[in-house]
Amino acid sequence: MPPPAAARSLEASPDEQPSEDARLARLFADDARREDALDPLDALYRGARPDPAMLAQLYTDTLDDRLLASAEESLRALGEIDRAKLSPGSQISYDVFARSKEEQAEWLQPALRSLTAVRPFNHFGGLHVEFSSLMSSEGAIRFDSEADYRDALVLDGAFGKVLDNAIARFRQGMASGVVETKVTTRNMIAQLDAMTAQAPEQSPFYSPVLKFPASMPEPRRAQLREAYAAVIRETIYPAYGRLRRFLADEYLPAARDQVGISAMKQGTELYVELIKRETTLELDPEKVHALGLSEVARIQREMDGVRREMAFSGNLRAFFDYIRTDPQFHPKTAQELADGFAAVAKQVDAQIPRFFLKVPRTPLLIQPYPAFRAKYEAGASYNQGASDGSRPGIFYFNTYDLPSRFLTGMTTLYLHEGIPGHHFQISLAQEDTSLPSFQRFEGNNAFVEGWALYAETLGYAMGFYKDPRQHWGTLDDEMLRAMRLVVDTGIHAEGWTRDQSIDYMLANSGMGRSDATAEVERYIAMPGQALSYKIGAMTIQRLRAKAESALGPKFDIRQFHQQVLGSGALPLPVLEAKIDRWIEAGR
Incomplete structure (x- = not known):
């Protein structure tokens, strides 16, 4: 099998000038070698064994200074690359890499380090x-x-x-x-x-x-x-x-x-920077808060429609309690969950050719969490497979405490964690060996979680949410992401207290108090992170609407999804620029 074009160009004779694409590929390789040596945790996550001396440098200025120097070296080298001479795919890689290195250098500057490095970890993911x-x-x-x-x-x-x-x-x-x-x-x-x-x-x-x-x-x-x-x-x-x-x-x-980061020294300015990092967009906290309130109100109206469709006579708050407590909405056995997810998967597979041109080679298994893990896990999650397809992706579902599990959320959960959510996005990226490694294996939460939340909305066009119970499940899931916009900005920009935030989530959803408390304490510990889900999904939905309007009968949902997923997990501005070029070419 011949080497890829980028590798062949690097093998040019001494008299030949390497192409701009080849120079960029060499820069990526040099950066990866330096970063691998300076990131012991990433090595552990990948199954490698880092240098123990490097591990012992975690949370030190010595390591941070070396990482900053590496990022600045890559940015200097990138400045010598003529972007206009790159191929279209390499231009996207250039843009992703540039944003990544600029962000890395910014967060390693003394000003931001003085606000972040001195809080090395917290209870959420420490x-x-x-x-x-x-x-x-x-x-x-x-x-x-x-x-x-x-x-x-x-x-x-x-x-x-x-x-x-x-x-x-x-x-x-x-x-x-x-x-x-x-x-x-x-x-x-x-x-x-x-x-x-x-x-x-x-x-x-x-x-x-x-x-x-x-x-x-x-x-x-x-x-x-x-x-x-x-x-x-x-x-x-x-x-x-x-x-x-x-x-x-x-x-x-x-x-x-005070739980809001705005109460911390320079916290108001830091929150704006955190929103930018987590969503890849420059957003005003007050506008995000208003957007969240608008989305909560919209979803509540749809929820009320489902309540009427199911002939429930009480108000929406009473309907929350009804769904939460009535045994008909909860599995009686673990096998009932297993059979239900298998049935959903079969239905989704039948719909995939209508929406996607390309599917991953990596297979997806559906199985319960091991017993020793289940008590501490979410309702479901995704474990990615190997990039060569030798190890399948796994959609895990939770059989612990069956009365707390919902049959209503099975479809939306599978669409998000499995197909075409995380499994498609992650597998298609890492299987694409034409992409640089940072596009295959890295990314940002706004794209990764935004795509998975967007994937849930495909259940409407697939016909799954004609069932009012499954419609309720996806609305309940979407409500959590909308409330995050309200509560995260409420805590960190509007001065909300912990109890005020918990009460808001209880009043506007069917969540239990323990779940609402855990969510709120997560937002307290990780300002801005929870905004990425809904912001990412709404961005992809907006880009699709833009393409549908501009292209009219020429619009093909399969081609749109190929454009979204075909370059790895892109920062949202880079994704928008790519979609705009695709729209212009399609005219």
């Missing part, structure tokens, strides 16, 4: 919790040989230094007046208590030595079991203890009472 999963037997790294076990043990040993670095960063924030909220700090303390309440042999860090390759002799197994227990007992748990004491005794008294 490394103090995630690292144990990364290093467990269920993580991405493989344990195939004794060397694998020894290498992982060294990384475990470096984790104590990482937590000490985090303490130093938190202290810097205390000195400058840039601190987390008391709500978030208490949640982190509770997480640390839960982690250290486990005996070392019950810790996720110990799980790799509960199962060994058959070829490993028993004396080696015994040595490794003792070594893993020792590193947990003597290094990891003492580091957790230091972090826990610091948070409880020093940090919590200094933490913010």
Whole structure:
């Protein structure tokens, strides 16, 4: 099989000037080599084993300065590339890469680092919790040989230094007046208590030595079991203890009472920057808040229509309770869920040729979460497959606490997490070897989650939401994303309290209090992140409407979806420019 065009051009003779596309490809490769060496966490997520010394530099100015220098070097090299001489596909890659490196350099500047680096993690997705999963037997790294076990043990040993670095960063924030909220700090303390309440042999860090390759002799197994227990007992748990004491005794008294980031030093300006980072758009918080209120009102009107269609005589709030409590809307057995999702998948597969020209090679499995995971997981999620198709994608559904699961949301859940949502978007990108690796494997939340939420709306054209129960399910799902626009901006720009935010979500949806509380505390910990879902979906819907209007009878939904998905997860302005060019060519 001949090498791709970009590779062939790099093999040109010394007398030939490489094409602009080849120079750009070389720049991408140089950047990837530097970034791989400077990103130990990304290596772990990919199943590689980073340098333990580099891992121990997490949460330090030394590592941040090296990352900033790398981004600035790539931007200088990019400035020497003539974009006008690039092929259309390479122009898109140029634009994505430029935005990525500009954003990386901006967030590593001292001004923004002084507001973000000094809050190294929080209770939502914090490394103090995630690292144990990364290093467990269920993580991405493989344990195939004794060397694998020894290498992982060294990384475990470096984790104590990482937590000490985090303490130093938190202290810097205390000195400058840039601190987390008391709500978030208490949640982190509770997480640390839960982690250290486990005996070392019950810790996720110990799980790799509960199962060994058959070829490993028993004396080696015994040595490794003792070594893993020792590193947990003597290094990891003492580091957790230091972090826990610091948070409880020093940090919590200094933490913010007000939950909105606008109450933090320079928080108002930071929130605007966070919205830009999370949505890839420059948006005014007040306008986002107003948009959210408008969307909540629209969805409530549609919900009320479903209430009448189902002949329920009470008001909408009573209908929420009816759906939440009546057994007919909840599965009685795990098999009922399995059969239901299988039926939905079959119906969706029959509709796909009407909406897509290209489908992934990677197959999709539908299966329940393993029992040990189910209690702590969402109603469903997606686990991506291998880029070469050797490992399938998996649509996981949750069978824990069946009375809390909804039959009404099955269609919209499958469209979002499975086909044509995350499975199509992620698989098509990573299977496309013509794209640079950052377009195949990276992206932004506004596109990734925006596409998945947009995919739910295809259920209308596919005819699935003629069933009022499934129509209710997709409206309930969309309502959560609309409320996020209101509540996130309410907390961080409008001065809303935690309780006020929870009450708003309870009043406008069928959520339970525990779910609403978890959602609100997520928004408190991660300002702006929750806006990306609805903003991304509405952008794709707006671009589709623009194309339909401009192209009229020439509009082909399959071609539109190919344009949206065909270049990886693009920043929304880059996506819009691509669609505009496609519309102009189609005229």
